[in-house]
Amino acid sequence: MKRNLLTLLLALPVLTLFAQNVREPKGQAEWSKPYQPFRIAGNLYYVGTYDLASYLIVTPQGNILINTGLASSESQIKKNIQTLGFKLSDTKILLTTQAHFDHLGAMAAIKKQTKAKFYVDEGDKEVVLDGGKSDYAFGTKVSSFAPVAIDKVLHDGDIISLGGMDLKMLHHPGHTKGSCSFLFDVKDGAKTYKVLIANFPSIVTEKKFSEVTKYPDIANDYAYTLISLKQQSFDLWLASHASQFGLHEKHKPGDAYNPAAFKDYDGYRKAVKYWEDAYNAKIAKE
Secondary structure: OOOOHHHHHHHOOEEEOOOOOEEEEOOOHHHHOOOOOEEEEOOEEEOOOOOEOOEEEEEOOEEEEEOOEOHHHHHHHHHHHHHOOOOHHHEEEEEOOOOOHHHHOOHHHHHHHHOOEEEEEHHHHHHHHOOOOOOOOOOOOOEOOOOOOOOEEEOOOOEEEEOOEEEEEEEOOOOOOOOEEEEEEEEEOOEEEEEEEEOOOOOOOOOOHHHOOOOOOHHHHHHHHHHHHHHOOOOEEEEOEHHHHOHHHHOOOOOOOOHHHHOOHHHHHHHHHHHHHHHHHHHHOO
16 A cells, blocks of 8 residues: 555544444545456456455355455445355355455454355464454554454465365565465466465554564564565466556456456566565665
């Protein structure tokens, strides 16, 4: 997210959701704006909003849903999945790239509705369970999303398997303590694409890293993630936000099926460098 999320959250009013102890900050208009779902490659589909990316992986043994956007996005995601000819109720595994309200706001509701298993990176376990209260940057006494029950805690390199699909979780901390990316192969006819869903290490704290007492390893974690992202090998790449991987330049509603639109190696390198430059600039001020 190229806009500073902390500034955004402080500047905007909040909505009361689910109960009086859960308040979800309002996000940018593009976060809740509907977007036509489409097939990315093989059994991988985009089912998110205009900017908050949600991905559906369809298998013979049920489906995997990655990210759920805002709490208000629940109905949109369900509609998008149905538009593609699938059922939300067939979701068996739920994943997220980061424990912030804009990526798992609807997770608790969708988990309850589908009875799917929710897996999360170990670093985000506490934040997920308390609805964001313990978040190092945005935590308050009030939850920013409904807490989610965790069925499995994941660690770097763990494999999530379902219906012939094997997703490798990559621990990419910094943005949150348990931010992560996913790497997996998608079969598309005679072709096989290696897909990376990258969670970029955007910097959300306005404090110096040395002042973030709730996250003493934050500087080292950002550095580790940047190195790891630069080492990844893939055919197609996506991200947590549509704007981060140029979705709207690569695909417009009604476009013909074209997995190659998401190769864009140069775009990936530029995106990683953007956040690396931001990190280095912050370090220089320490």
